[in-house]
Every structure is written in structure tokens, then in C-alpha cells.
Amino acid sequence: MKTRYRNRAEMAADTTTLTTDCLFARTRVQVCDALRSVVPGLPEEVVQRVDLTPTRDPSHGDMATNAAMLAAKPARRKPADIAAELVAKLSELPEIAKAEAAGPGFVNLTLRPEVLQGVAVSVLKAGERYGRSTMGQGTRVNVEYVSANPTGPMHVGHCRGAVVGDALANLLEAAGSPVTREYYINDAGTQVVALTWATYWRYLQAIGTEISADDFSPLTPNGLQYQGEYLIPVADSIAEKHGRALADAEGGPADPSVWFETVRREALTQMMAAIREDLEALGISHEVFASEAETLASGRVDAAIAKLDSKGLLYEGVLEPPKGKMPEDWEARPQTLFRSTEFGDDQDRALRKSDGTNTYFANDIGYHAQKAENADVLIDVLGADHGGYVSRMRAAISALTDGKTGFEVVMCQIVRVVKNGEPVKMSKRAGTFVTLRDLLDEVGRDAVRFTMLTRKADAQMEFDLDAVVAQTRDNPVFYVQYAHARCRSVLRSAETMFGAESVTPEALCSADLTNLSSDVELAVLRRLAAFPRSVEAAATAREPHRIATYCIDLASDFHALWNRGREDTTLRFLHENDRATSLAKLALVSAIAGTLRCALTILGVVPVEEMR
RNA sequence: GGACCUGUAGCUCAGCUGGAUAGAGCGUUGCCCUCCGAAGGCAAAGGUCACGCGUUCGAAUCGCGUCAGGUCCA
Structure with missing residues (x-):
């Protein structure tokens, strides 16, 4: 298994070259350097845990670090003392306007405004690549998702896994991993x-x-x-x-x-x-559609079983009867079992039934071995009903690849569809299940995708059909799209006011941004600065929903800025008689729109140019 | 009986891998359109982070136990 970072700090400390063009990552390196000089001989594993986070409260500056508190114990010194020395060191840096110790040992940093203003330029220069990272380089990831049985059209039950899997694949790609999107066709059962x-x-x-x-x-x-x-x-x-x-x-x-x-x-x-x-x-296309029957025919299943056998991990035995509710037809049957308990499973698992035919598990092992031929990490996006399958699969992959191939599962919990406040009952037998197509026709592709991605996958969620089509603040899809459309609307007006060639991202890069200095503008710039960090964190955690949350936060910052322009005319974006000021504001607006596009692209949602 | 997931405001949910006074939206109560799109914004009220013990400078977050809901168990 290739490097899998346990946290951002480890990820960032792992390499001397930065994986992403991120203000936080750059500044963190400076904080780490300062810490090393303040506490000579501090073990590197402590330095690696240094975190630099956006502050929640603007009065705490732009960024805060826990460095002093982490170093206190190994250095046998008080956090406040280390913090004070860090403050002295960091204050010397040209990027930092103010450093101060606060609370139990935080060091709060306030950046010079031009550093934050420069973020807008970074965004404009990066264009659609803003937020992309090289973090995952060298780790080939296979994401398997959907894999619905080919026995009927897709229904809403498949939808969440499909959207989450697709966004996760996009996210990992944005974070630098070569990704294979794969669908497993159960065509042999x-x-x-x-x-x-x-x-x-x-x-x-x-x-x-x-x-x-x-x-x-x-x-x-x-x-x-x-x-x-x-x-x-x-x-x-x-x-x-x-x-x-x-x-x-x-x-x-x-x-x-x-x-x-x-x-x-x-x-x-x-x-x-x-x-x-x-x-x-739904906007999803897999690179690979793998057939169970073909995997069987290729001999990979037999090969995988033989390999487990050669490692002494198979035996003929009888499974314990299930505890609790005993199935009526249960009887002890000798069959081929895999010692998955040696790899952390709570029970050994059958590979062959008593009649000698393969279990599903056996075929799945062969299939995963096949995927492992071309990937370092396998990620299965599964529904909650497959929870019992995870530990045995992990055991098998660990045994087959000697732990070299990672295996992770992103579990998607049930979605309850609600309409008019009532749960929509779904029964395959009664034929009342809602097909994916019905859902898309009713609420639209982007609403489905975004809404499914506003909650973390392993929590149950309610999908309110009325809410996702509402054109109001409580519909996050609308809210985010509206923010983007407003940006575009301003830029269109700017084109007629100043000429299209003056407001291209390239032209706006050279605008003088010093007048972007109000608290609301700086808040937006801080948010833009945090995007690359969010991408890496979301990718590391395998949590695409964090990107949706980021979109909502950025949209919220933008809407706030927009409305402040009502009372404070200096905050408006367009000033007909002040071209220089306008171009600065437009650079910010363009950077916001660009960042929203980057984020929405990861989610597979198309940003709209105008609302109708 | 066991495994996995979940439990945060009246409701739906965030909480950035252990950090400062736990945050949004809806709902409730007030404000803000002569002005780039008010399809928005600002503010107030609302919390025993299910419960208990533990780990440590520090816990919604980590560990153990209990309770509740969900999913599953040849």
C-alpha cells in the first residue's frame, strides 16, 4: 500500500515540495521552521502534527496554529512561553502583519492584506485548476460504484452511491491520484x-x-x-x-x-x-465495466482461491450456527472456509458451498484481485446493506496482496425520500419504487447530485422532493447556483461597462487589488484561500460532501458581501466612473465564480450562468 | 446473540481527524429594496453535543460501557 496520510499535517510534512498552491500550506511550512528553531531538537513527528487552520473568529486573525501546545510537553516548557517565542520569530516574516499568542497557547496570525489580496490573483491564474493538488501522485486508485444488478432500471436506492462514488472519483483526481471508475456487473449469479x-x-x-x-x-x-x-x-x-x-x-x-x-x-x-x-x-461515466462472468472465465477466481490455499488459509469445515434467531432450514454442512478471522473478521467465511460451487464471496475475491492488478488502493462505494461484507473482503485482500493493496469502503446509508412531508413508500414488489429517471425528471440532475452530497455518506439522510426544487435559501443547490449566477451577472454588466477584454481573468490579474480591504472582502479572500486545503482534506478523508459544504460557505460569504453593497456603496462591484476600483472588485468576483466552478466540477454539478 | 453505521437547537443537518464562546438553514420574533437580481441580507431567541466512566494541558471529536434508531448476519 502506498502512502496514506492519516491527516493533513502528515501529508504536508511528508514532502518538501508543496502538493498544492495553498496559502495555508505555504505558511505552515514557515510555522514549522519557526518551531524547529524555537525548540531545537524537537522530534519531527511532533512537528508534523502542527496544524494551521482558518480561524472561526476574525478577531483571532486569519490563521491559528497549535504548534506551541504540541511542543510544550516534549520540550517540557509552558505552551505560553513557546508561543511567545514563536510570535517573535513569525513577526519577522514579511507576509505577516501581526502574530500574537492567545488562549491556552494558540498563535494567531494576521496576514498582510496584500497576501490575502494575492489569493485572488492565484485563483485567476490557476483557472480551472485552482484547488488541484499533486498529493495523490503515485497512488493509483480504483473506485467501484453503482454496480447495480443488471435486472432492471436504476432506482433511487442506487442514486446516493452513484453520486457519492462519482464525486469521490473526481475529488481524488483533483487531489492528484490517477483514478479508475469501475462498475461490476453481477452477470453470473x-x-x-x-x-x-x-x-x-x-x-x-x-x-x-x-x-x-x-x-x-x-x-x-x-x-x-x-x-x-x-x-x-x-x-x-x-x-x-x-x-x-x-x-x-x-x-x-x-x-x-x-x-x-x-x-x-x-x-x-x-x-x-x-x-x-x-x-x-446522472452525468456519470465509468471507464471500466467489469463482468463477473468474464472474471470467472479468466480463471482469476480459481487463481485467487488457489493462492489463499497455498498460504494455508483454507480448510474444510462447518460454520457455527447463527446465534439468536435460528433459520428453520439450518443444518451443519461441511464447506470450504477461509480463515478471515486471522485478519480481523469475526467469523471464518465460506468460499464454496457444500455442493462445491463458489459463493458470491469467492467470485468477489477474484474480482478484487483483478482490480488490484492495476491499483494501489481499492475503494468500494457500497450501500448500508453490504456492511457485513466489509471485514471479510478486507481480510481476503489483505491476505492476497500481503497488505500491499489498500481496501476501503465508503458506506452510503439509506436515503428516505420525502414529499409533502410524507415519506415516499417504495416497494419493488408493488411496483411503486421510484426509478432514478423519475427522480431526475422531477428535480433535475444537478439538484439530485448536489443534495445527495450535502450530507456525509455514512449518515442517513432525508431527501425532500419539495425542498430541492425550491428557489429559496433553504435549498443549498439553488443558493450556490444563485451565487454563481450573480457573479456572472455582474461580470456581464462589467463587460458592457468596461469592455469585454478588460474583464477577462487574465486582464483582471493585473488589477490593483489594494482597495479590497473591508472585513467582508477579506472574509471572502480567506475563504478562497482555504479551498485547496479543503480539497486535500476532503480527499484524504474520502468525504466529497465537504466540497459541497465549502460551496455553501463561499456562497454565503458572497451573498453577504453583495448585500453589504446596499448600505455601503464603496463595496459595490461596479463603479462606472472608477475603473480601477471596479477592476479590483471584479477580480474578486471572477475569483469567486472561478472557485465555485472548480468546486462544483468536482461534485459533477454544472454551474449556471443565470437563473430563470 | 453478534457485526457495522448513526445519536449535536422544535425540524433537517454541518462541525475542517483533540483546540478558544459548539455553527448553518427551516420554523419563531424583529429589521433592510430611490441602489449591480430582496430568488437575497442583518439581528434576536433557541444546546446537559443520548447517558456514564476513562485518556490529557484540552473531548461533540479518542477508548470502554449503557440506552435508542438504522442496516445486515451460510
Whole structure:
């Protein structure tokens, strides 16, 4: 496993060259240098824990560091004393207007205004690359997400994992990791057999045979499991292509050897095509669609099992009966077990059933081994219902790769869909489940994506259909989009006022920014400065929702600034008779719009130019 | 019975990997349009961070236990 930083400090201390063009990262290096000279011989692992954070309270300056408090114990000195010496050292730096010790040992730093003003220029120069980092260089990441069974169209239950996985992939890419987006098609299991039978039933109807679900069900291996109408067009196209050739002379069910493989392939192809369309509508495209059947055929599953065996990790045994509620049909059965308990699992796990066929787990091991051939870290984005699967998979990957390949799971908890204050009931059986397409049609792609990303993945969330289309402050999608649209609106007005060529990002880079000195303007600049830091932190934590939170915060700063211009005309962006001042303000506005675009792009949300 | 996730304002949720007086939105109560888009902003009120013990300079955050909700267990 390649380097995985436990925290930002470690990440930043790990390298002498900065991974991102970030004011915080640069200043932190200076703080660390100062600390080393104030406390000679301080162990590096202590220095690495030094953190430099934005302050919550502007009266504490622009940034605060915990350096003195961290060093106090190893240096056997009082935090306040170290802080005082740090203050003296840091005050000498040209970038720092004021350094002061405060509270239990913080050192608060106030930057010279031109340093903060320079942030706007950095943003404009970086353009769409603002916030990008090289932190992940050398760590190839495979993110597997969605992987919905190809047995029907996507429904809202798949949506959160899809959006989170996609945003996470974008985020890790922004943080410098080469990312593979992957979808695992479970096309070798019993569900696909069931799908095939269900499609065949619809096929018989398509060629004019009258056969009810109740009549057909007993003919199938496991009953008729899918009766959805979405199979009708699939069956129609099969009927069109093959006529009555797949049925017997009377149009009734023929022997499976006649039709099964044909129908299976056709159903799978069309289901996957439908899913890809759904994904496309969500703005998602995977680089790899991996087939379980192909992985099996490639021999990788057998190879993985053989490898575990060669390490002495397999044995024939009988699992303990489940504690508590005992399934009625439970019986002790000897089967091939993997010693996952040696890797932290709470129970050994079966790789082969008593009849000798592979379990799902066995196939999944082979598949993960396949992914590990081209990645250093595997991330599975899973629904909460797969929680029990994590520790056994981690055990298997650890065993197979000798711990070289990282395995992480981002677990997405349930989304409750609410409309008019009432939960929307979903039942696949009753056919009342909401498809992804329905949801997109109702609220729109960007609203779905952004809203799903405003909460951390491992917390349950409520998705209020009314709220996400509301054009009000309590709808964060709208709020953020509105901020961007307002920026663009100002810039459009500026173009007519000063000429388009004067307000391009390149032209605005050379504006004199010294008049950006009010508290609200400096607050926005501080926020812009924190973006690269947020990207690295979000990537390290595998938490794309932090980028959504950042968007909301920046939008809030901007709306506040906008409204302050009502009472204080010097804060307005456009001053017809004062070109120099206007260009400074416009540089800030352009930097805000640019940063919002960078952030929204990570989330896969399209920034809008105007609201209608 | 066990595993994983969650518990923060009346409601929906943030809280930047242990830091200063715990923050938003909605709802409630007041303000702010002659003015770049008021689809916004400002302010007030609202908290035993589920509970208990522990770790330490310092805990919503880390550990253990209890309770509650969710997901799962060949």
C-alpha cells in the first residue's frame, strides 16, 4: 500500500515540495521552521502534527496554529512561553502583519492584506485548476460504484452511491491520484438466471402466447421474480429478431437449451444499456465495466482461491450456527472456509458451498484481485446493506496482496425520500419504487447530485422532493447556483461597462487589488484561500460532501458581501466612473465564480450562468 | 446473540481527524429594496453535543460501557 496520510499535517510534512498552491500550506511550512528553531531538537513527528487552520473568529486573525501546545510537553516548557517565542520569530516574516499568542497557547496570525489580496490573483491564474493538488501522485486508485444488478432500471436506492462514488472519483483526481471508475456487473449469479426466465415469459407473451405469471412461475427454477413492465420492450425486440424460434410449436415454453443463452445475453445487454442511459442522465461515466462472468472465465477466481490455499488459509469445515434467531432450514454442512478471522473478521467465511460451487464471496475475491492488478488502493462505494461484507473482503485482500493493496469502503446509508412531508413508500414488489429517471425528471440532475452530497455518506439522510426544487435559501443547490449566477451577472454588466477584454481573468490579474480591504472582502479572500486545503482534506478523508459544504460557505460569504453593497456603496462591484476600483472588485468576483466552478466540477454539478 | 453505521437547537443537518464562546438553514420574533437580481441580507431567541466512566494541558471529536434508531448476519 502506498502512502496514506492519516491527516493533513502528515501529508504536508511528508514532502518538501508543496502538493498544492495553498496559502495555508505555504505558511505552515514557515510555522514549522519557526518551531524547529524555537525548540531545537524537537522530534519531527511532533512537528508534523502542527496544524494551521482558518480561524472561526476574525478577531483571532486569519490563521491559528497549535504548534506551541504540541511542543510544550516534549520540550517540557509552558505552551505560553513557546508561543511567545514563536510570535517573535513569525513577526519577522514579511507576509505577516501581526502574530500574537492567545488562549491556552494558540498563535494567531494576521496576514498582510496584500497576501490575502494575492489569493485572488492565484485563483485567476490557476483557472480551472485552482484547488488541484499533486498529493495523490503515485497512488493509483480504483473506485467501484453503482454496480447495480443488471435486472432492471436504476432506482433511487442506487442514486446516493452513484453520486457519492462519482464525486469521490473526481475529488481524488483533483487531489492528484490517477483514478479508475469501475462498475461490476453481477452477470453470473442467480439473479440473472431469474431475469432470463422473466424475460422469456415476456417473450412468450410478445409472440402472442397467453400465459399468466401464475402459470409460468412453476416452470422456473426459483419462481418468477421480475414481473416489471420494463422487460416488455426487451421481449419485443427479441421476438422481432427471433420470431417464434425460441418457443415450441404451439408457442409455449421450449427447452431452455433452445433459448436460454440467447435470451440471457439479450436481456443482459439491454438491461446494461438502460443502466448506462440512466447513468449518463446522472452525468456519470465509468471507464471500466467489469463482468463477473468474464472474471470467472479468466480463471482469476480459481487463481485467487488457489493462492489463499497455498498460504494455508483454507480448510474444510462447518460454520457455527447463527446465534439468536435460528433459520428453520439450518443444518451443519461441511464447506470450504477461509480463515478471515486471522485478519480481523469475526467469523471464518465460506468460499464454496457444500455442493462445491463458489459463493458470491469467492467470485468477489477474484474480482478484487483483478482490480488490484492495476491499483494501489481499492475503494468500494457500497450501500448500508453490504456492511457485513466489509471485514471479510478486507481480510481476503489483505491476505492476497500481503497488505500491499489498500481496501476501503465508503458506506452510503439509506436515503428516505420525502414529499409533502410524507415519506415516499417504495416497494419493488408493488411496483411503486421510484426509478432514478423519475427522480431526475422531477428535480433535475444537478439538484439530485448536489443534495445527495450535502450530507456525509455514512449518515442517513432525508431527501425532500419539495425542498430541492425550491428557489429559496433553504435549498443549498439553488443558493450556490444563485451565487454563481450573480457573479456572472455582474461580470456581464462589467463587460458592457468596461469592455469585454478588460474583464477577462487574465486582464483582471493585473488589477490593483489594494482597495479590497473591508472585513467582508477579506472574509471572502480567506475563504478562497482555504479551498485547496479543503480539497486535500476532503480527499484524504474520502468525504466529497465537504466540497459541497465549502460551496455553501463561499456562497454565503458572497451573498453577504453583495448585500453589504446596499448600505455601503464603496463595496459595490461596479463603479462606472472608477475603473480601477471596479477592476479590483471584479477580480474578486471572477475569483469567486472561478472557485465555485472548480468546486462544483468536482461534485459533477454544472454551474449556471443565470437563473430563470 | 453478534457485526457495522448513526445519536449535536422544535425540524433537517454541518462541525475542517483533540483546540478558544459548539455553527448553518427551516420554523419563531424583529429589521433592510430611490441602489449591480430582496430568488437575497442583518439581528434576536433557541444546546446537559443520548447517558456514564476513562485518556490529557484540552473531548461533540479518542477508548470502554449503557440506552435508542438504522442496516445486515451460510
